Amino acid sequence: MRKGMFYGLLFTAPAILGFAIFTLGPMIASLVLSLTNYNVFKEQTSFAGLDNFVRLFSGEDELFYKSLGITFYFVLLRVPAVILISFGIALLLNLNVKGRAIFRTIIYLPSIVPAVASAMIWMWLLNPDLGLINSLLSRLHLPTSDWLYGEGSVIPSVVLTTLWGIGSTVIIFLAGLSGIPRQYYEAIEVDGGGWFRKLSHVTVPMVTPTIFFNTIMTIIGSFQVFNEAYILTQGGPNNRSLFYVFYLWRTGFRDAEMGYASALAWILFIIILFFTFIVFRTSKSWVYYEGGDRA
Numbered sequence: 001m002r003k004g005m006f007y008g009l010l011f012t013a014p015a016i017l018g019f020a021i022f023t024l025g026p027m028i029a030s031l032v033l034s035l036t037n038y039n040v041f042k043e044q045t046s047f048a049g050l051d052n053f054v055r056l057f058s059g060e061d062e063l064f065y066k067s068l069g070i071t072f073y074f075v076l077l078r079v080p081a082v083i084l085i086s087f088g089i090a091l092l093l094n095l096n097v098k099g100r101a102i103f104r105t106i107i108y109l110p111s112i113v114p115a116v117a118s119a120m121i122w123m124w125l126l127n128p129d130l131g132l133i134n135s136l137l138s139r140l141h142l143p144t145s146d147w148l149y150g151e152g153s154v155i156p157s158v159v160l161t162t163l164w165g166i167g168s169t170v171i172i173f174l175a176g177l178s179g180i181p182r183q184y185y186e187a188i189e190v191d192g193g194g195w196f197r198k199l200s201h202v203t204v205p206m207v208t209p210t211i212f213f214n215t216i217m218t219i220i221g222s223f224q225v226f227n228e229a230y231i232l233t234q235g236g237p238n239n240r241s242l243f244y245v246f247y248l249w250r251t252g253f254r255d256a257e258m259g260y261a262s263a264l265a266w267i268l269f270i271i272i273l274f275f276t277f278i279v280f281r282t283s284k285s286w287v288y289y290e291g292g293d294r295a
Helices: 002-033 051-057 062-093 100-112 115-125 132-139 154-165 167-178 182-190 195-223 227-233 244-254 258-285
Strands: none
Touching: 002 258, 051 258, 062 100, 062 154, 062 167, 062 195, 062 244, 100 154, 100 167, 115 132, 115 154, 115 227, 154 227, 167 195, 182 195, 195 258, 227 244, 244 258
């Protein structure tokens, strides 16, 4: 027994050490820093207690609420879009058609393109004066948009750019679809049911564990969006794309207020934890497992 425990600890030690050094340690350090007024360019650091958190919620920092509202708006748009479009594409790619492997590869390829390269392409595509999309809309006599340069259109435009990389979510949906037993569909065919009945009575219920997983991951990823704000918009125009993590980064690394930035990071951690908890709690009523157990 002791020998088995020894080997068990030995083999898990790299993962445990990695978590302790690169995750738990920085989290504890961040929590400690959030209780100080640590500034990189100041020699003295003093204990500030909850002053950083009071400053956040007192209304003194208007950008805190603004970045929070923008991020919520982004999450509200992006999460349903990613789930619905990924699921729709996965259904199409699950059809038994010729060249299916090629189509799957094409859908997944954008996911492995570096974020900077993707962002540069989208900056050109969405350029209001020289971009390809506005040129096509003009030729079709359709209204054009300022895209990333418009205060009202910047967030939907960023959501559009992030949909470019949903290949990994589609692959996970495909894995879920491939696990549905064929006899369920055959039973509906015997009863005279069509594709909609198959979709609503078999496919959707059977794939709810995959929807649950993808929803959790998409929520977490959406709250942590950074690359798009940093490369595409730099928070503009007029701070209309000031995403929370970009504001956190700017506070910590541009303004050097590491203590205050750490407090911002912990607020984000609590928000993500809260929404993840909500999804887990509600999953008991809509996630189906074949064995009869619920999430």
